[in-house]
Amino acid sequence: MTLALRRKGRLYRSIAVMTFKQYLAYNLWFWVQLLGQILMMTVFVFFWRAVYAGRGTVGGLEQQQTITYILLAQMIAPLVQWGQILPMGDLVREGMIAIELTRPVDLQERFYIETLSSLGYSLLQQVLTVGLFARFVFHLQLPSDPAIWAAFGLTLLLGNAILFCFDWMFACLAFYSTEVWGLHVVREGTVMFFSGALVPLVMLPGWLQSVASWMPFSQALYTPVALLSGIIPAAQAPQVWLVQLAWLAALAVGSRVVFRLAVRKVTVQGG
Amino acid sequence: MPTIELSHVSKVYRTIKKDSGLRGAVKALFRPHYVEKVAVHDLSFHVDAGEVVGYIGVNGAGKSTTIKMLTGILHPSGGSIRVLGRDPHRERVANAREIGVVFGQRTQLWWDLALRESLNLIANIYELEPARYRQLLAEFAQTLELEELLSVPIRSMSLGQKMRAELAATFLHQPRVVYLDEPTIGLDVMVKERIRAFIRDQNQRNGTTVMLTTHDLDDIEQLCQRVIIIDAGSVVYDGPLSTIKQRFGTFRSIAFETAHPLEIEHLILPLGTAIASHGERALEVRFDRTVTSASQVATALMPQIEAIDFSLAEPDLESIIKQIYAGTHTAALREEVLV
Structure with a gap:
């Protein structure tokens, strides 16, 4: 048992390390992306300052709260932006899925480990670049209480797992359709808006807020960022986690079922 | 019990036939017109442990489809397949642990990583004991002349180097069955020789069962005691090479x-x-x-x-x-x- 666990650990670690290294292989991409992000962040800050001109609160939030939220949301946005459908589409289209399915590792498990690894990588990268930029240029203010940071970390991790399960189901569409790019664009637009990467969800009209709450996306961005920026009080964290666990359980089961069906479909398409 | 056993296996692909142009595409969206293509029909043969079998036929004869069914990627439309006593599709992951596959046109290595890192990862995927891994790596590095390639990323390798790396990755976990789908395609004579020698050596020392598809008949002559020829999805010859000759x-x-x-x-x-x-x-x-x-x-x-x-x-x-x-x-x- 312990031996099996240790072997699994070794496998997971090496997949995670490999993902990390693959990211590092694309240096140019990293700098271009960084530039784009700093630009976006600046635009957002000036936009919200203009919105707040002459007003005390918007949608119940003060200017400083909104700016903090939006700076953090922009840092987390790259973690929810991409999803799994493009890599999965590549695997299917180029026939590499054949090779992935002949490895003695569950594909979903492997993708999750990779997602986790890229979460760590992106987070580190974001904090060190955009984070420092936000801190010194826009005077980003963050809580000092370590308990809030821990709550944020756990919420982010759970939210990321929820989003992964959703994305996995969505990515399984690649087995049915070769039109992956269009699907990706639809997903990206929906996720960016309803996750709260563009606007704090509390500012939305009530009906739109309830639409957002019936989607899993806010769990991966709005919820952790709202916790960290004080929009959701830290005392509510346990309730947040319960909701997240419910989402996770439902989507984890769903994603397994969808994957099993999709693998039978690949059997029809691959030739 | 034979290592590989196929009885009355068939595989039918169902694809949507689209008329040309936008109109055709839209029509196919609402009223799809399915076309069935029989890739493999009533295929039966078995392979015993330690055999090296040449599996040949023209393009489109059903070779690759057969290999994909044997590896568990594809689900047969009819008949039954057993590899080492398992249904390879239903028990895909368990089956994968004991087999090795080379798809000549694709790589199982990580494009951007140095060969050594890819092999490390594969060793971990197959849960190789570190000591055993080091020993095999040293051995393969010598027989496949990989020493200088270990630090090279796959993307900067030549075709011949890539295939040698590929074989090392395929045999690293000492699989009991190996499927080689055109392993010598596009390679020069020297590399072909080396690769054949390696396959022969693995077969003789470990009793690895090998199924080889190829268009290169030198591969067959040098490696295979037995040949299975398929045409239009069924076996047209199954027997020793010498009989054909x-x-x-x-x-x-x-x-x-x-x-x-x-x-x-x-x-x-x-x-x-x-x-x-x-x-x-x-x-x-x-x-x-x-x-x-x-x-x-x-x-x-x-x-x-x-x-x-x-x-x-x-x-x-x-x-x-x-x-x-x-x-x-x-x-x-x-x-x-x-x-």
Whole structure:
């Protein structure tokens, strides 16, 4: 048992390390992306300052709260932006899925480990670049209480797992359709808006807020960022986690079922 | 129990047929018109442990489909498959642990990583003991000449280097069954030789069962004791290589070069011969060695044409296979298989 666990650990670690290294292989991409992000962040800050001109609160939030939220949301946005459908589409289209399915590792498990690894990588990268930029240029203010940071970390991790399960189901569409790019664009637009990467969800009209709450996306961005920026009080964290666990359980089961069906479909398409 | 066992396996692909243009695409969206294509039909054979089997056929004969079903990627439409006693599709992950696959056109290595890192990862995926891994890596590095490649990322390797790396990755976990789908495609003679030697060595030392698909008949001649030929999704020959050679090697051909343009229609051919090909001043006659002889054919033809040169060719496996593919012997072979 312990031996099996240790072997699994070794496998997971090496997949995670490999993902990390693959990211590092694309240096140019990293700098271009960084530039784009700093630009976006600046635009957002000036936009919200203009919105707040002459007003005390918007949608119940003060200017400083909104700016903090939006700076953090922009840092987390790259973690929810991409999803799994493009890599999965590549695997299917180029026939590499054949090779992935002949490895003695569950594909979903492997993708999750990779997602986790890229979460760590992106987070580190974001904090060190955009984070420092936000801190010194826009005077980003963050809580000092370590308990809030821990709550944020756990919420982010759970939210990321929820989003992964959703994305996995969505990515399984690649087995049915070769039109992956269009699907990706639809997903990206929906996720960016309803996750709260563009606007704090509390500012939305009530009906739109309830639409957002019936989607899993806010769990991966709005919820952790709202916790960290004080929009959701830290005392509510346990309730947040319960909701997240419910989402996770439902989507984890769903994603397994969808994957099993999709693998039978690949059997029809691959030739 | 045979290592690989297929009985009455069939595979039908169902695809949507689209008419051309946007209109066709839209129509296919709402009223899809399905077309069924039979890739494999009533396929049965078995392979025992330690055999090296050449699995050959023209493009589209169903070779790759068979391999994909054997690896568990594809689900057969009918019949049953057993590999090491398992249903490879239903128990795909368990099956994957004991097999190795090379898809000649694709790589299982990570494009951007140095070979050593890819191999480390594969060792972890197959849960190799670190000591055993180090030992095998050292061994493969030598036999496949990989020492200098270990620090090179796959994307900057030549085709031959890539295939050697690929084989190391495939055999690293000491699989009991290996499927090689065109492992020598596009490689130069030296690399081919090295790869064949490696496969032979793995087979002899570890008793690895190997199924090899290839278009290179040297691969077959040098590696396989047994050949399975499939055509249009079914087996047309299954037996030792030597039988094909004996049986169809009875045909020889003589090529003549003539001084004057030929008048083919006036030629009188001796018994047991046929014109294989002819040009304006060239003639190739194929004859059955059991009916006639080279000198009889030459004696009969020389007076009719003014030959300035002639040569006797040994038929190689390639021309035999060509005949089989062309359907010349399909019926005869089928009979033989049935007997």
